[in-house]
Amino acid sequence: MDRMSYAIEVEKLTKIYGRGETAVTALLDATFQVKPGELVAILGPSGSGKSTLLTAIGLINEPTRGRVVLDGALVADGGWVAGIDLKRLRREKLGFIFQAHNLIPFLTAQENVMVALEINRVSRHDAKIRAAELLGSLNLGRRLNNYPSALSGGEAQRVAIARALANVPKVILADEPTAALDTENGKNVMALLKKLAVENSSAILVVTHDHRMVEGFDRIFEVHDGRISCPPLAEGER
Amino acid sequence: MNLAVRDIRYHLGRFILTSVGLGLLLGVVMSMGGIYRGLFADALAVLNHTRADIWVVQQDTNGPFAENSRIPEDIKYRIKGVPGVAQASPLSFETLQLERGGRPFRFFLIGYDLNGFGGPPVITAGRNIRQKHYELVAAKGMNMALGEKLHLGLHDYTVVGITGKVVSSSGDPAAYVSLSDAQDIQFKKDNDAIRSDRARIDANLSRIQTLSPTQTKFLRQNVAAIAESTHTVNTVVARLAPGADLSQVKERINRWNHFRPLSEEEQSRILTKGMIEKARMQLGLFRIILLVISAVIISLIIYTSTLDKIRVIATLKLIGSPNRVIVGMILQQSLLMGVIAYAIGYLLLLMTYDKFPRRIVLEPFDLRLLLAIVIVICILASFVGIRKALKVEPAEALGG
Structure with a gap:
């Protein structure tokens, strides 16, 4: 598989907070690749560096060293690549799912999905249709005009997933997406992510500390004290 | 999608209450201007109705x-x-x-x-x-x-x-x-006062020994006539x-000798500059104070409203929203609040200005000027919220 075929490529990614004696290494020499359509879990205890890894790949937290390539585009090499438009890349290539659903409380379910599309310059008419389709496909067709406060936790998280998928991103980053859900809803969400990874050929990186939720994942990365250990891709998949 | 309008729609009760409060304040500012113009109109009412070119008064x-x-x-x-x-x-x-x-x-x-x-x-x-x-x-x-x-x-x-x-x-x-x-x-004068005056004149004249009775009578008549005229x-x-x-x-x-002619312009200046100048300055100062209070209130409302939306703003940034979307949301909310409050203030004044004990004169120029000032205040007030919003990191959307 050539470089263009990987959704995520990370090489010797390092993040150090602070300087001198107070410097803390949150992530050290992380190296891995993730294919399109692959569902990867990142497991590890609190403070191990999971979120640092996610925010570095999510173009939120500038790495100290190392390279990040997203969908064939080099975004970080030491620091951010000069002149790179991080917002545009986040809009076009990335989808985010949060621990709490992070829906905008004053927008309906449909509008929450539409906002992601309109930000990406999709016309209002098209955005409305696409949002309704997406929510319909996630069994939320009857909840289009409900505000987040009127949705259950599972429904709200599915709306958040629909928003993350709206622009058909190549990479979806999920930060503890089941933390606010009960076990059954949590498993449903994970199953949904698995299905979407395959259907949309999106690489999905899920940060979690709950081992019970990672059943059916393609690979599981473990992070301890900033060091990541990940099973390599099978020989034929490289 | 207009996020400002959506937010207002969702928090309609809060927005209306805030706008009514602000509207009352702006209504007071408008009425101050109206009272000021009313002072002018009242001061010049008799002068204007008389339509005289010259007022001859005591020197x-x-x-x-x-x-x-x-x-x-x-x-x-x-x-x-x-x-x-x-x-x-x-x-x-x-x-x-x-x-x-x-x-x-x-x-x-x-x-x-x-x-x-x-x-x-x-x-x-x-x-x-x-x-x-x-x-x-x-x-x-x-x-x-x-x-x-x-x-x-x-x-x-x-x-x-x-x-x-x-x-x-x-x-x-x-x-x-x-x-x-x-x-x-x-x-x-009433009869008692006239009798008293005449008695005083008689007493005074009686002290003048050199006057003949005829002269005394003549003098008494003339002095009394002048005094009673x-x-x-x-x-x-x-x-x-x-x-x-x-x-x-x-x-x-x-x-x-003994007279001073005043032109209508001079009389007008005496009435306006001399007599109502202090009242004008006082009203002007009140208006400035109230406008400053309005600005502070709008700033606080916008700032706290921005604080309420920190997570929303962080999420918008994280999903790649350009800054203009976030700035537009805050600015539009501020402007909508100011303009709606202005309209509420104006309507309240229209409904009540007839009941004011003094005349209220609403000049279109004053109203337009106040609207322009309110818009400028809203823009300036929204800067505190915008500044806060621009400092929000997308990473704040992560975590529980």
């Missing part, structure tokens, strides 16, 4: 509206004789306060020559004064009915007509009577003939 005084001015009534004949003067008419002014229905009843009494000018500008009900005595035309603000009687001085006066909104510079409603009635009310007025107003030179007419009257 070294600023005229009847500013201080005491007394001149003999018969000077009108001399003024009429000045080349360029077409009409001259004496006027008397007096502020009276009586008890009516157990409450203080204050008004501005204007006495005018029935054959001259300076009388009621318009009759809205009843008729104008026809008889030389005991008839009165009341301004609408006096709340008197036709046929109603009012006891002034030694006599009762009947309301025969109602005129428009004529008030003194202090805002007291005006009442018109004939000049002779006004002079009686202002200067005529009511033929005094506060001003004589004059209108010039077409083409007459105001400065020449003034110059001529200036040469006489």
Whole structure:
């Protein structure tokens, strides 16, 4: 598989907070690749560096060293690549799912999905249709005009997933997406992510500390004290 | 999608309450401006209705509206004789306060020559004064009915007509009577006072041993006549003939002893600059203070509203929203709040301005200027929220 075929490529990614004696290494020499359509879990205890890894790949937290390539585009090499438009890349290539659903409380379910599309310059008419389709496909067709406060936790998280998928991103980053859900809803969400990874050929990186939720994942990365250990891709998949 | 409108729609109750509160504040700012304009209108009401070119008043005084001015009534004949003067008419002014229905009843009494000018500008009900005595035309603000009687001085006066909104510079409603009635009310003494004065004159004259009885009698009659005379007025107003030179007419009257001619412009300046300047400055200061308070309130509302939306803003940033979307949301909310509050303030004032004890004059220029100021305040006030929003990191959307 050539470089263009990987959704995520990370090489010797390092993040150090602070300087001198107070410097803390949150992530050290992380190296891995993730294919399109692959569902990867990142497991590890609190403070191990999971979120640092996610925010570095999510173009939120500038790495100290190392390279990040997203969908064939080099975004970080030491620091951010000069002149790179991080917002545009986040809009076009990335989808985010949060621990709490992070829906905008004053927008309906449909509008929450539409906002992601309109930000990406999709016309209002098209955005409305696409949002309704997406929510319909996630069994939320009857909840289009409900505000987040009127949705259950599972429904709200599915709306958040629909928003993350709206622009058909190549990479979806999920930060503890089941933390606010009960076990059954949590498993449903994970199953949904698995299905979407395959259907949309999106690489999905899920940060979690709950081992019970990672059943059916393609690979599981473990992070301890900033060091990541990940099973390599099978020989034929490289 | 307009995020500002969506947010307002979702928090409609809070937004309406905030806008009403702010609207009340802006309504007060508007009413202050209206009161200020009203002060001008009130101060100049009598001056404008009289439509005189020259006001002749007592020398070294600023005229009847500013201080005491007394001149003999018969000077009108001399003024009429000045080349360029077409009409001259004496006027008397007096502020009276009586008890009516157990409450203080204050008004501005204007006495005018029935054959001259300076009388009621318009009759809205009843008729104008026809008889030389005991008839009165009341301004609408006096709340008197036709046929109603009012006891002034030694006599009762009947309301025969109602005129428009004529008030003194202090805002007291005006009442018109004939000049002779006004002079009686202002200067005529009651019988006890006349007897007392005559006794005093007799006593004083009796001390002068050199006077013969005839001389004493003559002197007593003349002194008493002067003391009891009511033929005094506060001003004589004059209108010039077409083409007459105001400065020449003034110059001529200036040469006489004991009189001061004031042009309409000078009289207007005395009324506005001299008499209501402090009130104007006070109102102006209040307006500035209230506008500053409004600005602080809008800033606080926008700032706390931005704090409420930190997670929303972080999420928007994280999903790649450009800054203009976030700035637009805050700015539009601020502007909507200001404009809606302005409209509420304006409507409240429209509904209540007739009930204000003093005249409120809403000038379109003032209203437009205030709207512009409110918009500028909203833009400036939104900067505190925008500054906060721009500092929000997308990473704040992560975590529980």
